[in-house]
Amino acid sequence: MALSDADVQKQIKHMMAFIEQEANEKAEEIDAKAEEEFNIEKGRLVQTQRLKIMEYYEKKEKQIEQQKKIQMSNLMNQARLKVLKARDDMIMDMLNEARQRLANIARDPARYSVLMDGLVLQGLYQLLEPKVAIRCRKQDVALVQVSVLRTARLAGLHVGLQQLHYFSGGIEIYNADGKIKVSNTLESRLDLMAQQMMPEIRVALFGRNQNRKFLD
Known part of the structure; x- marks a missing residue:
């Protein structure tokens, strides 16, 4: 359909x-x-x-934390250096005061005479030269001559004396050509003693360093 x-x-x-x-x-x-x-x-x-x-902010947070640690370390180092400088300045002031008092040693004739004998004898033994020149203060010439008579001339040494004024006491001894020197001035003895005793001086002034394992 x-x-x-x-x-x-x-x-x-x-x-x-x-x-x-x-x-x-x-x-x-x-x-x-x-x-x-x-x-x-x-x-x-x-x-x-x-x-x-999140990673970006975590990275930023770590960078900020690292910067804080670096800044804190720098501040602590600066503070430590300031403390060390202050301590060194204190020691230098103490040594300068001791240098200013060196002249007082020569004011005791008996003790100073014994000291000069030792300084002359030690200097001659250190130099071990047949001909030497000894430099001392003008006011110590007679005292050094006596010390030389007790030591050098008895050993057959030829000794010349020169007068200087730039130290507080003691002597300097030179070989014949002046190229070798033994300094036994009071200043040099003080410096040597300070160098040798510096650890003890620091402990006496500031106490023992708890972080230090060895003493030099």
Whole structure:
């Protein structure tokens, strides 16, 4: 039985409606899937950026902490250096005061005479030259001559005396050409004693360093 034009038009409309419905459903499905993929990608990007931001701030925090440690270390070193300088200045002041008092040693003739004997004898033994020159203060010339008579001339040494004024007492001894010197001035003896006793001086003034394992 042939379909009438009305029936054909009806079927065509029905098919078009079906196709349109299928297209709409397919479009909705595509939209839903695209929305889902978009949300997934957005979540992934957000998470990635969040991690990057967290890493950035963690890195910054570590840098700030490291800078704080460096600054604290620098401040502690500066403070330590200031303390060490203050201690060294105190020791230098003490040694300068001791140097200023060296002249008092020569004011006791009996003790100074014994000291000069020892300084002359020690200097001659250190130099071990047959001909020497001894330099001393003008006011010590007679005293040194006596010391030389007790030591050098008895050993057959030739000794010349020169007068100097730039030290507080004691002597300097030179070989014949003046290239070798033994300094036994009071200043040089004080410096030598200070160098040898510096650990004990530091302990006496500032106490023992608890962080130091060995004493030199």
